[in-house]
Amino acid sequence: MSNFDDFNLHPGILKAVQQCGYTTATPIQSEAIPKALNGLDIIASANTGTGKTASFVLPALQHLSKRRSKRQYGKPSVLILTPTRELANQVSEAIRNYGKNMRVSNIILVGGMPYGPQLKSLSRPVDIVVATPGRLLDLIDRRRIDLSNVNMLVLDEADRMLDMGFVDEVNKIAALTPDDRQTLLFTATWDDKLAKLAHRLLKEPERIQMETEPTQDNIEQRLHIVDNLAHKNRLLEHLLDDDELTQAIIFSATKVGADELADELRFQGHAAAALHGDMKQAARNRTLMNMRRGKLRLLVATDVAARGIDLTSVSHVINFDLPRFAEDYVHRIGRTGRAGALGTAISFVLPDDALHLARIERYTGQRVDRHVIPGFEPTRRLQRSQPKKRQSRGKNYGGQQRNGPKRKGGRYQQPAPHHQKRQGSTAGKKI
Template sequence: MSFASLGLSDDIVRAVTELGYTEPTPIQTQAIPVVLSGRDLMGGAQTGTGKTAGFTLPILQRLSDRSVKGPSTGRPPVRALVLTPTRELAAQVEESVRNYGKYLKLTSMTMFGGVSINPQIKQLRSRVDILVATPGRLLDHIQQGTLDLSQVEILVLDEADRMLDMGFIRDIKKILALLPKDRQNLLFSATFSDEIKLLADSLLKSPELIEVARRNAAAETISQKIHPVDRDQKRQLLAHLIKQNNWFQVLVFTRTKHGANRLAEQLDKDGISALAIHGNKSQGARTRALAEFKEGTLQVLVATDIAARGIDIDQLPHVVNYELPNVPEDYVHRIGRTGRAGAVGEAVSLVCVDEKKLLADIERVMKRQIPSEVVPGFEPDPNAKPEPIQQRSGGGGGRQGQGRGAPRSGSSGAGAGQGGRTQSRQPAAQAGNHNSRSPAGGRRPTGRHH
């Protein structure tokens, strides 16, 4: 199967080929013909399967094949709208659009908060065919009268599960009310919760359902392991594992921004180069940390869940859950940073007595038991008593120019992170150092997409 055989134009196939990709992934093989046909689509795919190209390539094809609908007066119309939960993902999706559409006469832009709105207003005065945006900043533009969505032909909700986790449902409903009823709708989600199904039922018209992996499943190329350990020995065990196994490019997850900062500082003192990224870090600090991590000069990157959305690194070998997530589905997203595009990856979780219920929830959702191995010298105290778990403090954090709603139940309160518009304006990385998004997200079309 080739990209040309899926019905894509020579100009699109040329751009894809120049990026080094020749064969579509399963999600692309199934999704591209559906999107090209104009049908609504509900797509389920685990991270790293090439999902983004599954909708960007056919959208480029459809828009380039058709002229603008209806008379255009004043500001040129936005023809396709892609909503994403985080600014990093928005930047990466829009870069995909630019890379794949380099030989087409279509324009695109990103729109998110945490940065000045004025350059975005200026850009909207020119033609924008494809807009990739986070919900909160999009509604800011609507309120200021700088954006017209009345001629949108295609709507994409990307990472819909994360958007609901972050409390965006009210924003999404407001945006849907501004769109023309006659449009194509595409919804992509790594997991299909009851809330996602309800949203899909209200949004999609006789959709085609595509699932390329069992729901809430991790890639088979990821080796998963649990290391039981006392809570006050986690940092020492992590340092031991990194040094003993000579690990480099280790992505470590914590629940809170404060915890990420503290762990990065402690690892540095242990002689392991580490930096933290989260919403309270400046845009420059996040950009530098990501750049150093991708280049391999930074050994450990400590991240919160939301901040890690959009981290897309070739051959990332190690993911460590320093603390298990409060939401079981987040475990799948976390470990999906490794084992991408068929590469082998390793996911290790350090689990203390406080987290036994969280581990049970994860194994129930994944429908499998994760192998457990006690590391000699770090045997947990069998008489240790569990203590209450601190709730995550905003994940990717900051206002991020997104979201108005409170997080849905089950998303751990403030863990909605970027969902709350009452939070302070905190700049975050625009993913300026992210890799080019390819059909598979960066190498060959076997994945790196969310």
């Protein structure tokens, strides 16, 4: 590992880093920052929570500290692409923190927000643009932003951008930047699709491969086999009585399910809120701020919260619905055990989740410990064959038929165990 003062950063940047309480760089920072400062293209593979944001923000700020030309209206020098609004906000916050002793203009261009403020920000000189691909292309089509001055392009969580179907958008955006730009690509996973993208966009890149073990030693993982939705609700209520659970993110498969579960938890007296893609950005920001300030104990979220959100006080992650993709499991549980703290990840597994569980354990290379709490024993076993498709009936709730629990006379009545529905894959959909 290196100290930040070994990188010969601009005094204002180094001072800001120290003011944030950092002196020693993480392994990904020690590898990536010197190469980026030397102007090399980089492909960096690292798990979430390893400090990769600073690995490109600090070189970007250093680059701007040496600029000789004046900043121009709507023509950024640095472009950072992210897959989600939440990640864009996190990156922008890092820019503000590390660049607070410099004169740096940083704006965010993301979907789900009003055009007015974003158009106004583009009418002023700008250094760094942090954007999601869809909104950026929209503003390019409106001729409100010009990428001809971009000399550093950063693709943050490039694997997630491809998973969300943004490959064409990323290629179009990159084609509008100069050929001699520097390109930094950061990803948690690596596959053939990403390799093809990197081959097109990067020139003789330096490859940085950090620890690839998908899970973390400081996260205790365990699962509970559950019979149905009613069993899940009873078990969740029991787990939330644990005093060691200070804050938790509870993952739901659907947006409707997240809203309904958050409503139920609030009715039970918990400080809980939902977080998903149908919420307005202001509401999402307010929810995250309340979580960071300790006003909320429980955050019921879809996978929109699995990446890019850094909540260091989360003691538990609860997979109310098991994710359909092993990579999503890794990113979900990575929301706990942050900054060296211990964390707990608990998964509820239905009998027909066996195939998804097998994929997760094969991907992580370890078996998740099975736990049984007296009084909450399952009566069904995991199915080992592909479950048959069942006809959809009624409203979805976290992967099953949602008949309850319903409020009746001030109390919730549990649903009949046979009222269930398999939730299909949400791959490629915006949530």
